[in-house]
Amino acid sequence: MPKRNMSLNQTPMPAQDPEIRKSNFSEVALGYTREMAIQEAQRCLDCKHKPCVAQCPVMIDIPAFIQKVAQDDMDGAYRILSESTALPAVCGRVCPQETQCEEVCVRRAKGDSVGIGRLERFVADWHREHSRTEPQKAAPNGHKVAVIGAGPAGLTCAGDLAKLGYEATVFEALHMAGGVLVYGIPEFRLPKAIVDFEIDALKALGVRIETNVVIGKTLTIDELFAQGFEAVFIGSGAGLPSFMHIPGESLKGVYSANEYLTRINLMKAYDENSRTPVRRGRAVAVVGGGNVAMDAARCAKRLGAEIVYIVYRRGRAELPARLEEVEHAGEEGIIFKLLSNPVEVLGDEKGWVRGLKCIEMELGEPDSSGRRRPIPKADTEFVLEVDTMIMAIGTSPNPLLRKTTAGLEANKWGCLVTRNDNGLTSRDRVYAGGDAVTGAATVILAMGAGKKAAAAIHRDIVGKYIA
Numbered sequence: 001m002p003k004r005n006m007s008l009n010q011t012p013m014p015a016q017d018p019e020i021r022k023s024n025f026s027e028v029a030l031g032y033t034r035e036m037a038i039q040e041a042q043r044c045l046d047c048k049h050k051p052c053v054a055q056c057p058v059m060i061d062i063p064a065f066i067q068k069v070a071q072d073d074m075d076g077a078y079r080i081l082s083e084s085t086a087l088p089a090v091c092g093r094v095c096p097q098e099t100q101c102e103e104v105c106v107r108r109a110k111g112d113s114v115g116i117g118r119l120e121r122f123v124a125d126w127h128r129e130h131s132r133t134e135p136q137k138a139a140p141n142g143h144k145v146a147v148i149g150a151g152p153a154g155l156t157c158a159g160d161l162a163k164l165g166y167e168a169t170v171f172e173a174l175h176m177a178g179g180v181l182v183y184g185i186p187e188f189r190l191p192k193a194i195v196d197f198e199i200d201a202l203k204a205l206g207v208r209i210e211t212n213v214v215i216g217k218t219l220t221i222d223e224l225f226a227q228g229f230e231a232v233f234i235g236s237g238a239g240l241p242s243f244m245h246i247p248g249e250s251l252k253g254v255y256s257a258n259e260y261l262t263r264i265n266l267m268k269a270y271d272e273n274s275r276t277p278v279r280r281g282r283a284v285a286v287v288g289g290g291n292v293a294m295d296a297a298r299c300a301k302r303l304g305a306e307i308v309y310i311v312y313r314r315g316r317a318e319l320p321a322r323l324e325e326v327e328h329a330g331e332e333g334i335i336f337k338l339l340s341n342p343v344e345v346l347g348d349e350k351g352w353v354r355g356l357k358c359i360e361m362e363l364g365e366p367d368s369s370g371r372r373r374p375i376p377k378a379d380t381e382f383v384l385e386v387d388t389m390i391m392a393i394g395t396s397p398n399p400l401l402r403k404t405t406a407g408l409e410a411n412k413w414g415c416l417v418t419r420n421d422n423g424l425t426s427r428d429r430v431y432a433g434g435d436a437v438t439g440a441a442t443v444i445l446a447m448g449a450g451k452k453a454a455a456a457i458h459r460d461i462v463g464k465y466i467a
Contacts, residue, residue: 003070005042008111013118018331022301025187025270028328029093034072037122041069044114045106052101052116057448058091058156060084062101062116069119078127081120086159086202087152087181087447089128089194092121094185095444096322128197135204141165143461146229148215148401151179152443153235153434155202156450157457162205164458169229171213176266179237180435180443183266184258186295188302189325192265216400221408221430231429231457234416235450238395238435244287248345249391253279253353257288257296257392264299281388283307285356287342288392289314292440294325296390297334308334309384313341313361313374337384339363341374345389356384395440405430415439422456423449431457 014030015021021028032040044066052062061080068077081088097117105113143166147154150172158168176182181195203209213219221232241256243249260278263269267276284300286293289312300308310329312319315338319326330336339361346355360380363372396414409417409426416425416432423431433449435441 003042004045005039007043008107010043010112010115010118011036011040013115018328018333021188022298022332025302027191028188031125032118032122034074034122034126037069037119038072040115041066041119043107044070047106051104051106055100055104056084057100057444058084058451060101060120065123066114066116066119069123074123074126075131077123078131081123084451085447086156087198087443088120089124089198090152090181090190091444091447092117092119092124093190093194094442095120096442098323100444124198125194128194135201137204137206138163138165140167141462143167144169144229145457145461146171146224146232147235148221148232149173149179149235149237149434149436150177150199150209150211151235151237151434151446152181153237153436153446153450153453154179154233155199155207155235156447157233157235157431157433157454158207158450159202159205160451160454161457162202162207164454166458167208168206169208169210171215171219172209172211173214173236174266175211177209177211179235183262184292184295186261186265186299187270188298189295214400216404221401221405221427225429230461231431233423233450233453233457234401234425234430234432234436235434235446236398236401236436237446238397238415238440240396240398240414241391242394242396243391244342244393246342246344248347248353251345251347251353252351253281253387254345254389255279255391257286257292257390258395260296260390261292261299264303270299270303278303279388280304281386283309283384283386284388284390285309285311285337285342285384285386286390286392287311288394289319289321290392290394290440291321291325293390293392294321294329294334296392298329298332300388300390301332301334305388307386309337309386310334311337311340311342311356311358311384313339314363314371315339318363318371339374341376342389343381346383353387353389354385356386356389358382358384395435397436397439401436413439421452423453424456429457429460 065080102113269278344357361374367373431453434446
């Protein structure tokens with residue numbers, strides 16, 4: 001039994017100074033040392049009822065791995081993590097633990113929760129830096145499954161199936177695997193070398209990844225079945241950007257957050273040697289209040305913008321972004337124009353953005369989402385003088401798959417409809433999960449969907465549950 005640390009406060013995470021980091025793309029949070037990790041792990045009470053496990057979408061045995069850290073057994077901690085998650089170093093960085101496992105931590109009754117995400121990150125990083133043990137391939141079971149999309153949902157599904165001996169082949173439209181992990185999340189939050197390492201670990205398990213394959217164009221789902229695949233999992237994400245349809249959105253200097261972040265993250269436009277152009281605006285407005293908006297705003301600052309605004313139609317309490325990301329953005333000088341909504345993008349005589357006309361808002365009664373509805377205030381228009389505008393108000397799934405696959409149903413938002421919580425679509429042996437079903441959500445929820453689908457596929461093909 002490791003000794004207990006009854007401190008009410010989480011062990012602080014070292015980080016780059018805001019004045020330094022806002023000019024570079026190096027990782028902001030620097031991670032725990034071994035001593036810090038053990039100290040924080042000793043705050044865990046190893047609760048009998050383990051409420052944190054029930055709140056984890058991939059059902060990690062959180063107290064068990066933390067107890068291993070407290071005992072200075074990092075190999076043992078990683079083994080427990082890897083039983084449930086294919087991407088621990090990723091989840092330790094971008095999973096919103098504060099609204100999931102950490103939210104129900106018993107330690108919150110009198111202080112801070114245990115730093116579960118910080119400990120997961122430490123264990124995964126320790127394994128990457130110190131372990132020389134290769135993952136062991138399972139004996140082949142003679143069955144083939146196709147996975148569409150090499151993002152969090154698809155990689156998790158393929159990894160779980162590979163552990164059971166399936167020949168799992170992932171088809172990715174882009175030239176690089178990782179999905180939103182490589183095109184959406186900036187280097188300063190999630191270094192791409194970490195994503196590459198975790199994908200390589202899945203390949204070592206036997207997962208095959210074929211890039212530059214657009215299912216619906218290069219191959220259809222029906223052709224995959226004709227090639228001998230016995231089931232298909234769709235984890236193609238939600239990459240179709242949304243716009244406000246206000247005057248001026250077609251001006252030069254207006255980006256979707258998807259395009260802007262893809263140019264920076266996947267194509268490395270921040271590197272002076274990159275051949276991918278991206279506008280380095282002097283004054284930038286980012287419309288939206290989620291993590292994607294924070295990422296876009298913080299990237300704009302790192303590209304040299306003197307002024308960066310977050311324009312959001314509700315208040316600070318309603319911001320959907322993680323509190324940590326909001327705090328980091330504020331520390332880096334991002335200006336929050338809350339209770340404000342764009343009504344027109346203004347242009348100059350050459351067709352470039354020169355300003356963003358907005359109107360002040362006030363909060364009324366709750367809408368269908370449970371949040372108070374923003375209502376325009378009369379005679380409150382104002383103009384932000386900006387030369388670049390980035391729309392970060394959401395995404396939806398690309399319609400290509402449902403248009404090229406007979407019997408694949410979608411709802412009015414273009415998301416695939418599933419018959420049950422295991423991801424079975426309206427087509428037999430075609431499963432789906434992640435943003436393709438839910439719309440834009442979190443990495444860990446997509447991973448949870450991939451995990452459930454893998455169990456259902458195994459049951460469908462072999463007639464057994466994953467233990």
